[in-house]
Amino acid sequence: xxxxxxxxxxxxxxxxxxxxxxxxxxxxxxxxxxxxxxxxxxxxxxxxxxxxxxxxxxxxxxxxxxxxxxxxxxxxxxxxxxxxxxxxxxxxxxxxxxxxxxxxxxxxxxxxxxxxxxxxxxxxxxxxxxxxxxxxxxxxxxxxxxxxxxxxxxxxxxxxxxxxxxxxxxxxxxxxxxxxxxxxxxxxxxxxxxxxxxxxxxxxxxxxxxxxxxxxxxxxxxxxxxxxxxxxxxxxxxxxxxxxxxxxxxxxxxxxxxxxxxxxxxxxxxxxxxxxxxxxxxxxxx
Amino acid sequence: xxxxxxxxxxxxxxxxxxxxxxxxxxxxxxxxxxxxxxxxxxxxxxxxxxxxxxxxxxxxxxxxxxxxxxxxxxxxxxxxxxxxxxxxxxxxxxxxxxxxxxxxxxxxxxxxxxxxxxxxxxxxxxxxxxxxxxxxxxxxxxxxxxxxxxxxxxxxxxxxxxxxxxxxxxxxxxxxxxxxxxxxxxxxxxxxxxxxxxxxxxxxxxxxxxxxxxxxxxxxxxxxxxxxxxxxxxxxxxxxxxxxxxxxxxxx
Amino acid sequence: xxxxxxxxxxxxxxxxxxxxxxxxxxxxxxxxxxxxxxxxxxxxxxxxxxxxxxxxxxxxxxxxxxxxxxxxxxxxxxxxxxxxxxxxxxxxxxxxxxxxxxxxxxxxxxxxxxxxxxxxxxxxxxxxxxxxxxxxxxxxxxxxxxxxxxxxxxxxxxxxxxxxxxxxxxxxxxxxxxxxxxxxxxxxxxxxxxxxxxxxxxxxxxxxxxxxxxxxxxxxxxxxxxxxxxxxxxxxxxxxxxxxxxxxxxxxxxxxxxxxxxxxxxxxxxxxxxxxxxxxxxxxxxxxxxxxxxxxxxxxxxxxxxxxxxxxxxxxxxxxxxxxxxxxxxxxxxxxxxxxxxx
Numbered sequence: 049x050x051x052x053x054x055x056x057x058x059x060x061x062x063x064x065x066x067x068x069x070x071x072x073x074x075x076x077x078x079x080x081x082x083x084x085x086x087x088x089x090x091x092x093x094x095x096x097x098x099x100x101x102x103x104x105x106x107x108x109x110x111x112x113x114x115x116x117x118x119x120x121x122x123x124x125x126x127x128x129x130x131x132x133x134x135x136x137x138x139x140x141x142x143x144x145x146x147x148x149x150x151x152x153x154x155x156x157x158x159x160x161x162x163x164x165x166x167x168x169x170x171x172x173x174x175x176x177x178x179x180x181x182x183x184x185x186x187x188x189x190x191x192x193x194x195x196x197x198x199x200x201x202x203x204x205x206x207x208x209x210x211x212x213x214x215x216x217x218x219x220x221x222x223x224x225x226x227x228x229x230x231x232x233x234x235x236x237x238x239x240x241x242x243x244x245x246x247x248x249x250x251x252x253x254x255x256x257x258x259x260x261x262x263x264x265x266x267x268x269x270x271x272x273x274x275x276x277x278x279x280x281x282x283x284x285x286x287x288x289x290x291x292x293x294x295x296x297x298x299x300x301x302x303x304x305x306x307x308x309x310x311x312x313x314x315x316x317x318x319x320x321x322x323x324x325x326x327x328x329x330x331x332x333x334x
Numbered sequence: 335x336x337x338x339x340x341x342x343x344x345x346x347x348x349x350x351x352x353x354x355x356x357x358x359x360x361x362x363x364x365x366x367x368x369x370x371x372x373x374x375x376x377x378x379x380x381x382x383x384x385x386x387x388x389x390x391x392x393x394x395x396x397x398x399x400x401x402x403x404x405x406x407x408x409x410x411x412x413x414x415x416x417x418x419x420x421x422x423x424x425x426x427x428x429x430x431x432x433x434x435x436x437x438x439x440x441x442x443x444x445x446x447x448x449x450x451x452x453x454x455x456x457x458x459x460x461x462x463x464x465x466x467x468x469x470x471x472x473x474x475x476x477x478x479x480x481x482x483x484x485x486x487x488x489x490x491x492x493x494x495x496x497x498x499x500x501x502x503x504x505x506x507x508x509x510x511x512x513x514x515x516x517x518x519x520x521x522x523x524x525x526x527x528x529x530x531x532x533x534x535x536x537x538x539x540x541x542x543x544x545x546x547x548x549x550x551x552x553x554x555x556x557x558x559x560x561x562x563x564x565x566x567x568x569x570x571x572x573x574x575x576x577x578x579x580x581x582x583x584x585x586x
Numbered sequence: 587x588x589x590x591x592x593x594x595x596x597x598x599x600x601x602x603x604x605x606x607x608x609x610x611x612x613x614x615x616x617x618x619x620x621x622x623x624x625x626x627x628x629x630x631x632x633x634x635x636x637x638x639x640x641x642x643x644x645x646x647x648x649x650x651x652x653x654x655x656x657x658x659x660x661x662x663x664x665x666x667x668x669x670x671x672x673x674x675x676x677x678x679x680x681x682x683x684x685x686x687x688x689x690x691x692x693x694x695x696x697x698x699x700x701x702x703x704x705x706x707x708x709x710x711x712x713x714x715x716x717x718x719x720x721x722x723x724x725x726x727x728x729x730x731x732x733x734x735x736x737x738x739x740x741x742x743x744x745x746x747x748x749x750x751x752x753x754x755x756x757x758x759x760x761x762x763x764x765x766x767x768x769x770x771x772x773x774x775x776x777x778x779x780x781x782x783x784x785x786x787x788x789x790x791x792x793x794x795x796x797x798x799x800x801x802x803x804x805x806x807x808x809x810x811x812x813x814x815x816x817x818x819x820x821x822x823x824x825x826x827x828x829x830x831x832x833x834x835x836x837x838x839x840x841x842x843x844x845x846x847x848x849x850x851x852x853x854x855x856x857x858x859x860x861x862x863x864x865x866x867x868x869x870x871x872x873x874x875x876x877x878x879x880x881x882x883x884x885x886x887x888x889x890x891x892x893x894x895x896x897x898x899x900x901x902x903x904x905x906x907x908x909x910x911x912x913x914x915x916x917x918x919x920x921x922x923x924x925x926x927x928x929x
Contacts, residue, residue: 083705134896140704141651142895145847148840149891152884160881264881272712272836279709310724317713324706325698384794410796418794424787435784438777439796447777487795 054184055305056298061190063297065252068197069270070277070289071204072248078284079221079241081140082132085147088271089154090246094120094253095262096158102169102257109172109258113196116254117247124246125239132242133235151271159264166261174258189259193252200251204244205286217241221284249274269313276320282330292331295319336395337362337491337522338383338414343392345375345382352378354546355392360491360539365513365523367533367554370543371567376526377419379543380495384416385409397490411439413490417480417497419526425469429460432468432479436486450486458482458512474505481509485516492516493524498532506532530567534558542566608858623873625752631865632759633820638845638857639766640813645843646852647770647779648806649786650700653839654711655814657718658688660834662815663822664722667734670745672727674737677746681819685812692811693804700803715836722830733829734822746823755824762820766813771854782806786852814842848894850903859902 073087084090097119098112107115131150135143169175177188208214219227220237228234260266277296281288296316303315323331336359345353352375360366370376382389385406394402401409410416415436424432433454437447455461458478463471468479477497484492494513498506514536517523527533533540534554542550542557544566550557557563559580565573637659644650665684666677673680699710723731741748748754773779784792785799792799822828832838841864849860868887875882898905 077705081705083708131892131896140708141843141847144708145840145844146892146895148844149888149895151888152891153888156881156884156888160885272716275709275712279706308724310720314717314720317717320713321698321710321717324702324710328702328706330706386790405798406790406793407796407798410794415796416794418791422788422791424784424791426787427783431780431783435780435792435797436795438780442777444775444777483795 050183051305055301057184057186058190059298059301060294061187061194061297062300063294064194064197065190065256065293066270066273066277066296067290067293068200068252069249070274070281070293071201071286072245072252073274074245074278074281074284074286074289075204075208075217075241075248076245077278079217080132080136080238082136082143083140083147083275084127084132084242084245085144085271086127086151086154087245087249087274088267088269089151090120090123090249090267091253091256091270092158092262092264092267093123093154094250095256095260095266096162097250098254099167099169099257099262102172103167109169109255110174110192112257113251113254117250120250120253121243121247123250125243127246128239128242132238136238151268155264155267162264164264166263168261169257172258187259189255192258193255196251196255200248201286201290204248207244208286213240273316276317280320280323280330282332285330285332288330288332336360337397338524339395340379340383341393341395343379343382343394344390345378345387346390352546353382353389353543356543356546356548357392358541358548358551360522360524362522363517363520364538365517365525365536367537367540368524368526368543369528369530369533369540372528373545374543374566375546376528376543377495378546380416380493380526383409384414384493410487410489413488414493415484415487415489415491416493417484417495419495419499421473421476421480423468423471423476423479425467427468428465429463429468429471429475429479430455430465433460433482433486436483439487450488454482454486457485457515459508474501477501478509481512485521489521491522491524493526495526496528497525499528510536530558622752625756627866627869629752629755629759629824630869631861632756632763633817633824634841634845634865635858635861636759636762636766637814637817638842638849638861639770640810640817641842642846642851642857643770643773643782643813644803644806644810646846646856647773647782647786648803649852650803650807651708651843652711652807653708653836653843654695654714655810655842656715656834656836656838658692658811658814659818659821659838659842660718660722660828660830661688661691662818663828663833664728664734664818665815666746666819667736667822667828668728670736670739671729671734676744677819677823681816684815684819688811688815689808692807696804696807697800700800711839712836715834715839719830719834722834729829731829733827733832736826746820747826758820758823762817765816767854767858769813774854778802778805783852844891848901850901853901853903856901856903859906863902 069087069091073084076082076084094116097116098109101107101112101115102109127147127150131146132143135146172189174189174192179186179188179191208217216227216232217237219230219232220234224234273296277292278289280295281290281292296319299319300312300316304312307315338360340359341357342355343353343357344351344355356379368376368379378387381387383394385401385404385408389402393400396409396412396414399412401412401414424435430451433451434447437450437454441447441450455464458481460475460478460482463475468476471479481494481497498509501509510532513523513525525533525537537554540550540552540554540557541548542563549562549566550560552560561573561577564576641652641655645652662681662684665680665687667680669675669677669680695714699707702710722728728734738749739745739747741754743754746758773782781792781797781802784795784797785802789799818833821833825832845860845864846857847860848864849858850856867890871883871886875886
């Protein structure tokens with residue numbers, strides 16, 4: 049029983065980070081109907097920013113989070129300006145293939161500059177610390193990442209649903225032309241949304257070096273899992289992506305522990321197929 | 335014998351009853367008009383007959399067999415083929431290829447299908463647009479393309495959904511001519527129209543829907559004098575006035 | 587005047603003439619180029635053109651953008667590989683089995699997937715690739731993560747293996763290419779080909795004309811998967827080994843899509859154009875920059891993908907059409923000028 053609870057806790061903690069990565073993808077998808085294939089590589093870039101700040105300037109990931117977020121915000125805005133802007137009125141496949149090229153570019157740029165080696169940041173404030181509740185182990189870095197995720201997702205949700213900017217975003221998502229007629233600068237909304245989507249995944253990447261090794265391939269699987277969470281949650285629904293993230297984290301942990309580690313992703317992707325075959329527009333989709 | 339028999343067909347969308355126990359028949363070789371004001375449930379009924387929506391109640395028979403629960407393509411294969419009110423050209427294909435898709439229903443042979451397609455293009459006056467992408471046609475052309483494509487399948491029953499809406503009177507006259515030619519060639523037609531002018535002179539029978547209920551099924555001459563129809567179209571005031579005028583005429 | 591002129595340049599026959607010329611030249615290539623690297627590139631072009639054409643049937647003509655085709659490619663590869671490595675027989679029965687299994691798998695997994703639309707469909711195909719990839723990694727019967735390494739058997743067509751010369755592989759790739767392109771060319775003029783495009787352009791419209799769109803999509807998927815398996819089998823015979831990341835990966839799936847889309851999706855010559863540009867680009871950049879600490883070739887490749895996709899979404903066939911139109915316009919303008927300058 050205790051093992052089960054421990055597994056569930058581990059799953060929940062990694063699920064919260066998935067949720068944050070997915071939330072970033074989710075608003076981009078929801079507002080622009082674009083799948084950013086380079087989303088996982090954004091995470092990888094965020095991790096490298098945090099890693100190098102820690103390694104060269106001894107800044108702790110807890111602080112670097114802000115720098116990572118800002119850096120990936122710019123990367124996202126730049127992606128929109130240089131690539132997505134030209135694909136937005138074309139079939140969805142075009143943006144997908146262009147961002148696939150971007151993913152390839154980013155991944156191999158890091159491979160070339162930083163080598164394919166796994167890099168681990170030692171001597172972080174939280175690294176290796178644990179927190180005991182009875183016989184249950186709560187790893188502190190993951191806990192911090194989970195809290196960061198919750199806070200960021202909460203802020204994102206409030207931003208979209210409770211501010212003037214958020215209403216403008218929703219109007220743009222519903223009908224770009226009508227929003228334009230109402231005096232909303234939709235081009236600016238798009239740039240900002242791509243940036244904010246990037247910042248979300250940048251935050252996640254910023255804190256992760258406290259407990260996870262950095263390498264050029266690290267983002268790919270996170271990216272795929274984010275696609276699955278967003279689609280499973282339902283078109284552009286932040287609560288949907290959040291719940292799907294938690295669900296994916298838990299299923300992954302359960303399958304990894306009770307079946308075999310290699311089966312955890314099979315279970316996750318199988319779960320996605322099961323969900324969309326039953327509800328073709330996701331849990332929260334219509 | 336009735337080619338199409340609609341019996342007590344009901345369709346609900348949640349609380350809204352779009353069609354309430356509608357029944358009528360379409361006799362072989364005739365032109366039947368299905369009319370009614372906006373929101374009367376014409377297109378819904380049309381979609382139930384053609385299998386796009388499942389009916390919630392009632393039965394539909396075509397050519398002696400029940401087609402109630404069949405899929406749209408199965409109904410089309412039996413010979414009841416429709417056009418769409420909101421035109422749906424296969425945009426990136428040429429006008430000819432659009433019609434060819436229809437022609438392939440009855441023959442797998444490319445040459446026979448091409449001959450049929452050419453024939454239908456010329457019936458619908460589309461020959462000059464033959465090699466243009468269908469997405470680039472003017473709206474009148476797209477409406478005619480809908481007809482040509484359906485016609486190419488060699489249907490027994492051709493169901494036209496508001497092909498005349500938005501046309502100029504010259505275009506309406508041209509369409510009417512085409513429709514009469516089709517009737518003479520042995521095709522039965524069911525025509526949904528919002529406007530009465532186009533359909534009244536050519537229909538053998540008119541079915542009137544209002545608020546999802548059939549309020550009349552009669553020859554066009556009788557329909558235009560039907561109180562309930564006038565009320566549905568013009569409101570109760572006109573219906574009263576009309577009644578008074580007719581009674582006055584009878585007295586005189 | 588313009589469209590007519592343009593039509594003559596690109597027309598229905600324009601690409602065909604280029605195509606016929608290529609076909610005429612191709613059989614003689616081995617006698618011209620002794621360079622084995624050049625041969626290697628030619629073989630890859632033909633193979634990936636064939637493979638992308640297989641994808642084009644469902645992805646281009648029928649409009650169902652699948653990122654799952656590396657699964658079928660992989661099943662074909664493993665079919666041949668298992669025949670040779672595990673059973674010690676020539677690859678042919680394995681190839682046939684692989685094609686049948688791939689078609690069956692395609693139908694089984696596509697049937698529910700076709701209910702999904704847009705991004706949901708795309709992501710479902712990503713998920714399927716990952717499931718198969720990981721499934722094969724832990725499946726001992728097919729060699730797991732180690733994959734299958736070919737033993738050296740007698741060379742020749744019977745074993746579909748050649749030791750030193752690439753000429754045999756070249757001709758096989760050519761046959762593969764001719765099979766897929768011939769088949770798609772044949773489809774283009776027949777009922778099924780028209781139905782494919784009708785389903786892509788409007789499923790409800792197609793159904794209203796008596797087309798069973800589900801059956802059309804499933805048949806196209808099965809055909810496409812069987813051809814993909816055939817290509818995969820050739821790929822493994824050429825590489826003499828197979829493991830899951832080599833064949834069943836998202837990157838591999840992406841390559842088929844990219845080649846077709848870059849060349850011109852839903853057109854006969856598109857996959858050939860795409861492969862002719864992309865494969866040499868990939869192979870030469872690997873040869874040129876591959877040694878520079880790794881990754882440079884793919885950095886360049888990634889950038890080029892972005893540029894081509896953003897700048898020319900209609901594909902290379904779009905560029906050719908533009909050039910054709912441009913030339914026609916210039917010629918027309920030149921003629922006008924000559925007329926004016928006549929007096």
